[in-house]
Amino acid sequence: MEKYYITTAIVYASGKPHIGNVYEVVLADSIARYKRLKGFDVYFQTGTDEHGEKVHIKAQENNVTEQDYVDNISKIVRENYDMLNISYDSFVRTSDIKHKEIVSNIFQKLYDKGDIYKDVYEGWYCIPCESFYTDLQLIDGKCPDCGRNVEKKKEESYFLKLSNYTDKLLDYIEKNPLFLQPDFRKTEIINNFIKPGLQDLCVTRSSFDWGVKVPFDKNNVIYVWIDALSNYITFLDYDINNKSEKFNKYWPADLQIIGKDIYRFHAIYWPILLLALEEELPKTIFGHQWLISDKEKMSKSRGNVLYADELVNDFGLDQIRYYILSSMPITSDGLISKELIKEKINSDLANTLGNLINRTIAMSLKYFDGIVKKTEKNDEIDNKFIEEVSKTPKKVDEAIEKTNISLALSNIIDLARICNKYIDDTTPWILAKDENYDKLNNVLYNIIESIRIIGILLKPFLPDTSNKIINSINTKIISYDSIYKFGNLENNITVEKIDILFTRIE
Ligand SMILES: [Zn+2]
Numbered sequence: 001m002e003k004y005y006i007t008t009a010i011v012y013a014s015g016k017p018h019i020g021n022v023y024e025v026v027l028a029d030s031i032a033r034y035k036r037l038k039g040f041d042v043y044f045q046t047g048t049d050e051h052g053e054k055v056h057i058k059a060q061e062n063n064v065t066e067q068d069y070v071d072n073i074s075k076i077v078r079e080n081y082d083m084l085n086i087s088y089d090s091f092v093r094t095s096d097i098k099h100k101e102i103v104s105n106i107f108q109k110l111y112d113k114g115d116i117y118k119d120v121y122e123g124w125y126c127i128p129c130e131s132f133y134t135d136l137q138l139i140d141g142k143c144p145d146c147g148r149n150v151e152k153k154k155e156e157s158y159f160l161k162l163s164n165y166t167d168k169l170l171d172y173i174e175k176n177p178l179f180l181q182p183d184f185r186k187t188e189i190i191n192n193f194i195k196p197g198l199q200d201l202c203v204t205r206s207s208f209d210w211g212v213k214v215p216f217d218k219n220n221v222i223y224v225w226i227d228a229l230s231n232y233i234t235f236l237d238y239d240i241n242n243k244s245e246k247f248n249k250y251w252p253a254d255l256q257i258i259g260k261d262i263y264r265f266h267a268i269y270w271p272i273l274l275l276a277l278e279e280e281l282p283k284t285i286f287g288h289q290w291l292i293s294d295k296e297k298m299s300k301s302r303g304n305v306l307y308a309d310e311l312v313n314d315f316g317l318d319q320i321r322y323y324i325l326s327s328m329p330i331t332s333d334g335l336i337s338k339e340l341i342k343e344k345i346n347s348d349l350a351n352t353l354g355n356l357i358n359r360t361i362a363m364s365l366k367y368f369d370g371i372v373k374k375t376e377k378n379d380e381i382d383n384k385f386i387e388e389v390s391k392t393p394k395k396v397d398e399a400i401e402k403t404n405i406s407l408a409l410s411n412i413i414d415l416a417r418i419c420n421k422y423i424d425d426t427t428p429w430i431l432a433k434d435e436n437y438d439k440l441n442n443v444l445y446n447i448i449e450s451i452r453i454i455g456i457l458l459k460p461f462l463p464d465t466s467n468k469i470i471n472s473i474n475t476k477i478i479s480y481d482s483i484y485k486f487g488n489l490e491n492n493i494t495v496e497k498i499d500i501l502f503t504r505i506e
Contacts, residue, residue, distance in 0.1 A: 004040035005250040006032050007232050008257050009266075010049040010092065013073040014058055019306045019336060020291040020298045022080060023324050027288060027405060028257045029086045030325060033460035034400055036087075037480040043250050045235060046081065047092030048074040049228040051211035051221070053130050059210075066210045070095055080308055085317060085463055092235040094228055100212045102234040103227050106277065107158075107203075108215050109240045115276045116158050118217075121202050125153040130224070132202065155206050158220060162198040165272045170194055172271070178284050180267050181403065182330055185260070185287045189267045201225060201269060229270045232256065233279070240277070253282040255403070263287035286403045289333045291324060306336060314338070318462040319345050319502070325461055326409040330402075342505045353416045353454070354502035357469060360423070360447050364495050367432050367440060372473075374491035377442045385422045386486050389415060389450045393483045396457055405461070412457050419450050448473055449489040456483050465501065472498040 008028045011017055025046055032044040050070040059069035074093050081088065092099070110116040123132035126143035132153070133144060143150050173179055173190065180186035204220040205211075211221035236251055237244035258266045263285075271281045290297055293304045311320045323341045326348070328334035364370050378386065392415045399408035422443075431440040455469035456478060470478055473495050482488045 001039065001041040003250055004032075004035045004042045004255075005253045006035070006042065006044050006255045006257070007253055008046045009259065009262060010047040010094065010228060010231055011077055012052075012054070013048040013050045013070040013077070013093075014054045015073065016076050016307065017080060018298050019308050019311060019320075019324065022084060022308045023291045023328065023334075024257055024259060024288060025081055025086050025088075026084055026321055026324055027328075027403075028255075029084075029088070030321075030405055030460045031255065031257075031400065031403070033087055033463065037456075037459060039480075043090065044088050045090040045092060045232070046086070046088045047090070047231065047235075048077050048094070049224065049231075050074065050093055050095040051227055052224060053127060053205070053208040053210070056208045056210040057127070067095060083309055083312060083317075084321065090235060092231055094231060096235075098237075099231065099234045102239050103212045103222055103230055104215045105240045106230055106273075107212075107222050107226060110160065110276050111158070111216075113276070115161050115164060116203065117161065118156060118158050120154065121157040121159075122152075122154040124150040125207075126150045130205070153207070156220075157202045157206070158204040158214065158217075159200040160203045160225070160269075160272070160276070161200050162268070162272055163200065165275045166194060166198055168275055169268070169271055172275075172281060176281075176283075179281065181284050181286045184331065185263055185267070189264065193264060193268060198268065225265065225269050226273065229265070229273060232270075232282075252280040254284065256282050256285045257403075258285060258287050260287045260289055284403075288403075289328055289330070291328060291334045291336050293336050306338075311338075311341070315341055315345060315505070316502075318465045319349060322349060322409065322462055325405050326413075328406055330404055330406075334406075345502065346504050348413050349502040350504040352413055352420065354500065356416045356419050356423075356447075357451055357472070357501050358498065360419075360444070360451060361472060361495050361498050363428055364444050364448065365497060367428070367437075368444070370495045372445050372448050372489070372491075372493050372495060373441045374445050374487070374489070375438055375442045376487075377438055378446075381422075381425060382442065382446055385418070385446060388418050389453065390484075390486045393453065393457065400460075409461060412454060412461075415450065415454055415457070419447055419454075423447060445489065448493075448495065449487060452477070452489050453483045453486075456480060468498065468501065472496050 006028055008024045011021060032042050035042045055066055055070055059066040078091055123134060124138055125132050126148060128148060129143055129145045137144050180189055203223050203225050204214055205223050206220050209221055212227055214220040214222060232253060236247040238247040266285050274281055296302055298305050323344055364372060392411055395411045396408045426443045428440055428443055452473055452475050455466050458466040474493050475489055477488045
């Protein structure tokens with residue numbers, strides 16, 4: 001069985017994640033589910049990044065130990081993911097003892113090889129961002145990322161020699177067109193960051209001690225670049241002298257999904273770390289856009305934060321999965337608000353998808369007590385319809401391969417629209433009035449076969465809805481392979497009454 005290793009970034013355990021933070025894990029979940037359906041041995045990893053100064057400060061504010069603080073946040077994150085029906089195989093935490101040991105070994109190895117060296121670092125430091133900036137980077141004397149005050153700071157630190165690997169990285173990027181995706185991100189990384197020259201990266205901090213200590217210099221803590229980034233291999237039981245069975249099986253990662261704000265770190269520091277360790281690079285690192293409200297990034301200070309659990313309570317689980325997956329374009333940010341969610345649920349899920357399924361099943365029950373016969377008496381209108389339906393699975397495959405999930409979902413909803421139009425064109429109620437039962441049977445079979453295909457196509461994205469649809473038509477033909485040929489629905493199945501699939505929101 002071919003393996004497929006997919007990861008998300010690990011979420012920083014400083015507070016409860018908002019809907020924008022969980023978009024990424026829902027995206028990864030849908031791809032993981034899809035690959036499982038396609039027969040891959042999928043390993044899907046996500047988790048929490050638990051070290052650093054921000055956690056230290058939050059723990060102090062809350063009068064608890066750092067470990068207690070991250071235990072609680074990590075639990076909240078995991079509960080949020082479970083509530084969103086995320087099918088992760090592994091939920092990792094960087095405060096894990098084994099992980100810390102391996103990070104320490106990685107640091108030692110790179111130091112011994114000469115890829116890490118000690119030097120003095122001086123610059124402007126922003127505590128909340130945990131970052132140093134040069135004079136040039138400051139905006140009006142303040143942090144360029146968050147706008148807060150910065151302080152002058154000087155510390156002895158360890159640096160990773162990025163310059164040792166810049167040419168190798170560039171060469172790899174050029175020879176592997178799928179490595180950095182989408183393409184415009186690749187261009188940005190090469191032109192804005194690599195070509196102007198990479199400064200060696202400061203990989204330790206001494207201003208706090210909540211983290212993995214440098215093994216031979218306990219005043220310094222290994223910073224996020226090595227600690228958090230290496231989670232993708234440490235939790236495959238990788239160690240510098242031991243390429244475990246799990247590592248050999250799943251590494252390199254097939255798809256690493258990353259938000260655009262930390263894409264640069266994953267496209268430069270992470271591969272260089274792997275090159276220094278003499279390990280293979282991931283096949284694809286995909287940078288996604290943000291889900292923003294009111295055309296601004298969500299933040300507590302702006303008061304525009306939406307949380308996944310509250311939205312799921314208000315609108316329903318698959319409704320929210322659908323909204324966020326279908327509302328994120330590849331090249332621009334997606335918008336989210338309660339009003340937009342309502343509109344989309346009503347138009348796509350209630351009026352289009354739900355309406356198709358509820359009215360088809362109602363007709364089948366009314367005219368034939370739910371029994372669906374395969375008569376294959378297709379005329380031109382039916383053949384044209386079948387041809388349209390048959391194109392969809394391939395279109396969906398192509399969109400998913402490009403990590404374009406909003407396109408995949410719009411193809412599926414379009415299929416439901418095509419079915420609704422077919423019903424309007426063939427007018428089953430008139431066929432019934434005319435007692436043209438052969439023809440009526442044929443039309444209903446064609447629609448219900450299309451509903452079967454829709455039900456299977458929806459499996460990775462809306463798992464609960466997909467189950468409801470498939471159960472209501474009582475088919476046993478549910479393999480993903482079965483949707484590439486129209487007409488696999490059994491003869492003489494009996495459909496069952498189904499509750500309203502999606503209620504319109506007023
Ligand atoms: Zn800042």
